[in-house]
Amino acid sequence: MISRFAAPVALFAVFVGCFSGAVRIQKKIVDDEWDDIEQYRKGLYLPSSDYVKVISIGYDLFVADYLWQRSIQAYGATLGAAHAVPQMKAYFDVITDLDCRFMAVYPFANLVLGESSGDDEAALAIMEKGTECNPTEYRIPFEAAYYSLFHMKDMDLARYWITRALQAENHPDWISSWLSHIETKEGNYRIAFRKLMQDFLQFSGKNDPGIAGLRLGQMRRTCDTWYLTTLRAKAMEGRKADGSYPSVAELEASGAFLDVEWPDFAGFVALVIEAAEDNRQLPSSDEDIDRYVERFVHKGWQKMPPCPRSLEPRLAGYIVWPGNSPWILVDQPLPEGYAGPIQQVEDVDGAESPIFALSERDIADQLYREFIRIDDVIQASYIKYGRPCPESPADVSGHSLGTTILEPWGGRFYIDPETCRIELSTHDIRFLANRTPYL
């Protein structure tokens, strides 16, 4: 009886002994590695793409897809942790070596290596690789330009990438405006103005009113920035002993603008209108544009030429900044989370300040648009259907989807229960909206 069961039992005992030993060893391995993030790093390890390419035996795209999925998961697991950056970089290197036309990888690599991890060099290296492999594709260099401009704030680099994007066959027309934008940002207004003028005339010639209109708008904005920068510099130079700033009129009287180069935007627009009325196209060769720039951008202004914005009918009837406003544009960093271009100060003589004159226009424009938008919603959604009037602007349906209402006068918006119209506590905004422009 004993011998009958002895062999299986012994065998089972050996099995249990061996198996439990194996399990113990495995448990130790797992426990040791469980919380060790370095082990995950090893898990991300990839051999060089030369080897992966050989191992993939022709299924390069399939393997690239697999690694692409894996890279997304790895990023999710590490979320840009510094230790994982070299491995993530290896992933993108291998994927793009296996299939350098895999377009989705480049913006993702830019996000992971650049925006999340701050490794600008690695991010742009991948973009360079993608651009070389896809010379006809504008999206990769454009992505790099976006990153260089808005993340790295490196104008030269942004200019380089935009130039690369413009070399791609499929680049959209609007991309060229980025060069002007960069020049404007760098203060090279004359160059920006020239570029936009050429674009405007060329797209007008191509019968593309959409892009031509955009360029005209960009010219206007460039001129605005040009005016603002110049006015700011002159106001700083002429700051009075009591700390107040000179007004535009005072600056003009003192001849402060005589050495300033201004664009004669109104003159240029007049020329364009004249050509349109005669049904002829203005030439847009380099020589012609140089001639126009010489003609419309010059010094020797006693009075500040009309601000481009005042030329646009849509912007006629600007709100005039209230004289006792406690707001002014300052050259200080804005408080965190603040979205507007202005900052509150306690004592300002500001309404007469030329700095003020332009800075408030943007705010007023933004404010008025927001005001009108909410007013329209109330009309269309409440008054029209006889619904009870909302108690505050925040209660207006769909408001949460819009931008924050700015209240630069220090007042607040409220809804008048009598009329069910939106109003501002400090000023009659409808009255202000109908005033003539400051300049």
Place this chain on the structure above:
Amino acid sequence: MNQIFAVATNTFREAIRNRILYIILVFALLLIGASGVLSELSIASHERIMKDLGFAAINLFAVAIAVFVGVNIVYNELEKKTIYTIVSKPIARWQFLLGKYFGLLLTIYVNVLIMSICFLFMLHYDSFRTSEESVGFMSASAQSFARSIVNLVAWNQYEATAHMMPVVVATLIELSIVTAFAILFSSFSMPTLSMIFTVLTFIAGRMNDDITEFAKTIKRNALTEGLEVPFSYDIARWLSYVTPNLDLFHRTVEEAIYNDGKYGLDGAAFAYAALYTAAVLCLAMLVFGRRNFK
């Protein structure tokens, strides 16, 4: 010709009774079906992942069928001694082998056809699923299936599956070479060895470009260092000529994915595949003709 046809049809009947075939097919269909789910795991390029996965599944599992079914096809006749009843009939050994080859090829092609329909169905269904107009499950499925069948004839009829069928054709051509090797190896060796040989030949074929690159590297390194080009360069170069260039056919996947409108499969590729397959089959017939069945 009749003899070859008879052997081929019998081989086909025999092969479709093979359970391994169905297991492989089920796995292939599962993988193709799962491509829709797997593509959703990506943050972009969903369609591309579906296509890649589908193509890879069709190709990989068709090669698996060629290997697993092909290596047994001649061996079984010898093992079960049924070869004696065949060779005693008025049928030459080369006819027998050719019949086996075409029967196996037909089996593989039918499987590829089923996988392709499933793959096309997935692409069509996905296009319905992601389209703006709402289509019910049953309606989308029925329409997708109908469109898949139409696609087999009218390749570029629908945008969702345009440029897909040339890849399937390229796979079929690639498989004709791989199957020929499976028949060659099974004509003189055991199934396990045949399997290893066929798989290695497939890998070598897929690495043809790498062999060429290897040869170039040897030469470049020697010239950079001012040395005489070594003999290994000649061997590598010679190998790049004789190994089957299967990369030639697989390259079409990339072209289909990126919708280049150009396909690597020109007349030369077709001629290459036909000549290479004929050569391997000739070698197989030569070996099989001299084989002692005892």
